[in-house]
Amino acid sequence: MELFIQQLTNGLAVGGIYALIALGYTMVYGVLKLINFAHGDLFTIGAYLGLTLLTTLGLTNYLGPFGVVIVLALMVMGLVAIVGAALERVAYRPLRTSHRLSAVVSALGASIFFQNAVMLIYGARYKVYPHDILPRTAIHVFGLDIPLIRLLILLTSIVMMIGLYLFIQRTKIGTAIRAAAIDQGAAKLMGINVDRVIMIVFLIGPALGGAAGLMVGLYYGQINFTMGWLYGLKAFTAAILGGIGNIPGAMVGGLLLGVIEAMGAAYISIAWKDAIAFCVLILILIVRPTGLLGERVAEKI
Amino acid sequence: MSTLLSLKNLTKRFGGLVAVDHVSFDVETGSIVGLIGPNGAGKTTVFNLITGNYRPDEGEVVFEDRPIKNLPTHKIVSLGISRTFQTIRLFQKLSAIENVLAGCHCRMKAGSLAGMFRPPAQRREERQALETALQELQFVGLQDYAEQLAENLSYGNQRLLEIARALATQPRFIILDEPAGGMNNQETAALIETIRKIRDRGITVLLIEHDMSLVMEACEHLVVIENGAKIAEGTPQAIQNDPKVIEAYLGTDEE
Amino acid sequence: MKNKHIVIYVAFGVLLLFSPAFLNAYWVDVLNNVGLYTILALSLNIILGHAGLFHMGHAAFYALGAYTTAIINTTYHIPILWLLPVSGLVAGLAALVVARPIIHLRGDYLLIVTIGLVEIIRIALVNNVFGITGGSNGIFGISRPVLFGWKINKPWEFFYLIWGFAAVTIFLFDRLEKSRFGRALNYLREDDVAAEGSGINTAHYKLIAFVIGAFWAGMVGNIFAAKMTIIAPESFNFWESVVLFMIVLLGGRGSIRGVILGSFLVLGLPEIFRQFATARMLVFGAFMVVMMIFRTEGILPPLPRKYPIAKVLGREGSV
Numbered sequence: 001m002e003l004f005i006q007q008l009t010n011g012l013a014v015g016g017i018y019a020l021i022a023l024g025y026t027m028v029y030g031v032l033k034l035i036n037f038a039h040g041d042l043f044t045i046g047a048y049l050g051l052t053l054l055t056t057l058g059l060t061n062y063l064g065p066f067g068v069v070i071v072l073a074l075m076v077m078g079l080v081a082i083v084g085a086a087l088e089r090v091a092y093r094p095l096r097t098s099h100r101l102s103a104v105v106s107a108l109g110a111s112i113f114f115q116n117a118v119m120l121i122y123g124a125r126y127k128v129y130p131h132d133i134l135p136r137t138a139i140h141v142f143g144l145d146i147p148l149i150r151l152l153i154l155l156t157s158i159v160m161m162i163g164l165y166l167f168i169q170r171t172k173i174g175t176a177i178r179a180a181a182i183d184q185g186a187a188k189l190m191g192i193n194v195d196r197v198i199m200i201v202f203l204i205g206p207a208l209g210g211a212a213g214l215m216v217g218l219y220y221g222q223i224n225f226t227m228g229w230l231y232g233l234k235a236f237t238a239a240i241l242g243g244i245g246n247i248p249g250a251m252v253g254g255l256l257l258g259v260i261e262a263m264g265a266a267y268i269s270i271a272w273k274d275a276i277a278f279c280v281l282i283l284i285l286i287v288r289p290t291g292l293l294g295e296r297v298a299e300k301i
Numbered sequence: 302m303s304t305l306l307s308l309k310n311l312t313k314r315f316g317g318l319v320a321v322d323h324v325s326f327d328v329e330t331g332s333i334v335g336l337i338g339p340n341g342a343g344k345t346t347v348f349n350l351i352t353g354n355y356r357p358d359e360g361e362v363v364f365e366d367r368p369i370k371n372l373p374t375h376k377i378v379s380l381g382i383s384r385t386f387q388t389i390r391l392f393q394k395l396s397a398i399e400n401v402l403a404g405c406h407c408r409m410k411a412g413s414l415a416g417m418f419r420p421p422a423q424r425r426e427e428r429q430a431l432e433t434a435l436q437e438l439q440f441v442g443l444q445d446y447a448e449q450l451a452e453n454l455s456y457g458n459q460r461l462l463e464i465a466r467a468l469a470t471q472p473r474f475i476i477l478d479e480p481a482g483g484m485n486n487q488e489t490a491a492l493i494e495t496i497r498k499i500r501d502r503g504i505t506v507l508l509i510e511h512d513m514s515l516v517m518e519a520c521e522h523l524v525v526i527e528n529g530a531k532i533a534e535g536t537p538q539a540i541q542n543d544p545k546v547i548e549a550y551l552g553t554d555e556e
Numbered sequence: 557m558k559n560k561h562i563v564i565y566v567a568f569g570v571l572l573l574f575s576p577a578f579l580n581a582y583w584v585d586v587l588n589n590v591g592l593y594t595i596l597a598l599s600l601n602i603i604l605g606h607a608g609l610f611h612m613g614h615a616a617f618y619a620l621g622a623y624t625t626a627i628i629n630t631t632y633h634i635p636i637l638w639l640l641p642v643s644g645l646v647a648g649l650a651a652l653v654v655a656r657p658i659i660h661l662r663g664d665y666l667l668i669v670t671i672g673l674v675e676i677i678r679i680a681l682v683n684n685v686f687g688i689t690g691g692s693n694g695i696f697g698i699s700r701p702v703l704f705g706w707k708i709n710k711p712w713e714f715f716y717l718i719w720g721f722a723a724v725t726i727f728l729f730d731r732l733e734k735s736r737f738g739r740a741l742n743y744l745r746e747d748d749v750a751a752e753g754s755g756i757n758t759a760h761y762k763l764i765a766f767v768i769g770a771f772w773a774g775m776v777g778n779i780f781a782a783k784m785t786i787i788a789p790e791s792f793n794f795w796e797s798v799v800l801f802m803i804v805l806l807g808g809r810g811s812i813r814g815v816i817l818g819s820f821l822v823l824g825l826p827e828i829f830r831q832f833a834t835a836r837m838l839v840f841g842a843f844m845v846v847m848m849i850f851r852t853e854g855i856l857p858p859l860p861r862k863y864p865i866a867k868v869l870g871r872e873g874s875v
Binding site for chain 1: 672838845
């Protein structure tokens with residue numbers, strides 16, 4: 001039972017991270033019908049930028065632990081958002097009318113570019129986050145000691161997701177995003193500036209991905225320039241699990257995948273942990289490709 | 302006259318919408334039949350049910366005394382039914398002759414191994430297919446456009462090309478979905494001739510059309526569909542005077 | 557027009573034929589790798605270029621072929637070249653089993669599934685599934701191929717084996733392209749509803765495309781295993797699939813000459829720029845983006861197909 005609760009909370013925390021990354025994939029796919037292969041690398045950039053800012057700005061001198069994290073998160077999110085918007089402008093916008101596969105190759109190229117840029121700047125070895133930013137205490141909950149960090153991460157992810165959900169459902173821009181995701185042409189005819197909507201999607205999605213990168217750095221303490229690939233693929237699985245293009249779906253998918261993975265690692269085998277995510281992916285795509293919350297779209301013949 | 306195709310109680314629902322509602326009619330061998338009705342009545346859906354693009358929820362489709370309801374589309378084509386599409390689905394980036402060769406595919410046998418090693422039978426088959434394709438292009442009058450890309454042809458010619466491709470499958474029954482869409486009067490008149498020539502080759506024709514002059518001229522028998530259900534059936538003259546049909550197309554007077 | 561092309565091809569072929577004579581061992585080995593990738597990319601071209609199936613898991617079939625050869629050769633000492641068709645068969649059968657349930661998936665979904673597949677296979681290899689794959693250390697001690705009593709050992713000997721195989725592949729695939737089978741793949745790529753509606757069994761052809769592509773990749777795996785004598789899972793990771801995918805798309809999908817050129821560029825350029833070692837992948841990534849923007853159909857897209865129409869018309873007068 002103890003193992004179960006620990007793994008559950010662990011799975012939810014990791015799942016929250018997957019969800020934040022998955023949101024980036026799902027929002028971009030929703031409006032552009034494009035899998036942004038470079039998204040995982042934006043996540044990586046977030047993790048590295050977090051480290052740089054942390055060590056160079058010496059924020060711990062001025063602020064308490066939570067203050068540091070909040071300021072750090074805001075800065076990282078802002079910076080990664082800018083990189084994301086630039087990515088869209090340079091690598092994707094010129095290909096909007098071209099064949100789907102061209103955009104895929106461009107995305108792959110951008111991914112290679114970012115990954116190697118990070119490697120050139122920071123080196124190929126693992127980098128370590130300072131351990132003492134957040135208190136490494138445990139909270140006594142459900143009769144168990146659960147690490148504070150884990151709960152904080154879970155809480156933060158949930159807060160961000162709720163924020164995004166409200167933004168998408170209740171604001172004018174959010175509605176514009178949803179409209180553009182359903183039918184770009186019609187949205188344009190309704191006076192929606194689709195270019196701007198897309199740019200906003202590429203600000204929000206990468207921002208969340210960057211935040212997730214920061215969280216991984218704080219939670220696991222270690223980052224590497226290749227981490228974007230595995231996290232990216234898993235987050236993509238989460239997005240598909242929930243229904244690609246569906247925002248609540250990405251949230252549900254992320255949390256669910258995190259828990260499935262944690263349980264699988266604990267009760268089946270830790271060596272196959274990564275394979276679990278891929279098995280889930282393939283199963284979902286064969287059995288229910290539109291995902292848990294996705295909608296069927298019929299083709300008119 | 303025997304019955305070539307028989308639809309019995311054909312029904313198709315999409316969620317809560319009944320697109321085709323217990324439609325029944327027969328097509329006699331060697332006839333030219335028109336399926337008409339207001340927009341959105343379900344005519345193309347009936348076609349899609351015949352060709353296997355959709356599975357019916359209820360009812361039967363019987364072709365040459367053989368039930369074909371749940372067969373895959375390509376099998377139905379090889380059994381002798383071919384079609385054109387309402388929205389024109391040509392292989393736009395390929396040439397006209399290549400488009401027609403697609404129709405020849407199901408009457409050929411060579412597989413990947415034969416393709417690689419080219420035994421004499423395969424070479425003969427390729428020559429024959431090319432001849433057949435050119436013949437069909439000539440039949441619709443497009444022989445001079447053989448090497449043009451499909452997307453470069455005029456709208457009217459694209460419709461003719463689709464017909465040529467459908468004819469290359471050597472069908473006994475061809476269904477044409479709005480073949481005169483986008484054609485002018487001259488082209489339409491030529492199309493009527495072509496449809497008659499198709500029937501003279503021994504191929505039965507079923508068509509959907511909104512162009513009433515074509516329908517009245519070319520069709521011997523009409524079936525009228527409204528809101529998914531058949532509301533009338535008969536000769537063009539009878540249908541023209543049928544009050545139910547007039548109401549479906551034009552509405553009733555306000556009293 | 558046609559003659560100019562033939563002259564170029566012949567000149568290139570002759571140059572290639574005699575290249576081991578004036579290149580050192582290192583560069584011959586580079587050309588050997590180019591050769592292997594060329595055949596792999598041509599096999600992927602059938603699936604991705606002709607049939608238009610978004611397949612980014614080709615390394616999985618390559619891996620299956622290599623491991624089949626490695627395991628059987630080291631356990632039962634069966635000569636390498638005898639295992640060539642066996643490796644192809646294993647890979648082809650795997651494709652048959654794996655592709656059937658996923659063949660109907662729409663483009664992007666298929667892409668992701670194939671990525672997932674190649675990863676699962678890699679993880680299975682690393683975890684020494686069934687106890688025969690040697691785990692992450694792989695398998696060593698694979699023998700060299702023996703052709704009519706001649707043991708193939710040195711780079712230049714492999715050069716002729718590999719490029720001989722490549723030449724046969726090019727010849728057969730060119731014919732395949734121009735045959736009924738090749739046409740069927742193109743039709744279903746362009747519009748699979750129209751293809752099915754014209755009487756083409758699209759599911760069948762997609763499957764066969766996968767099987768043929770996998771079969772060939774499996775055979776390449778055999779030669780790769782014999783050339784390296786040691787194989788390990790990391791030679792068959794996702795990145796390998798990406799490289800092949802890129803070769804087909806950058807070179808020109810559906811075009812044999814494009815794919816050959818693509819292999820030379822994708823593998824040769826980083827070699828030539830090896831002195832700028834660290835930045836070359838960075839530049840390469842940027843190059844990919846630029847290429848897609850300015851020449852989205854690839855460097856050498858396929859030429860429109862010509863049919864001997866005049867000949868047919870001439871013979872008959874008019875048909």
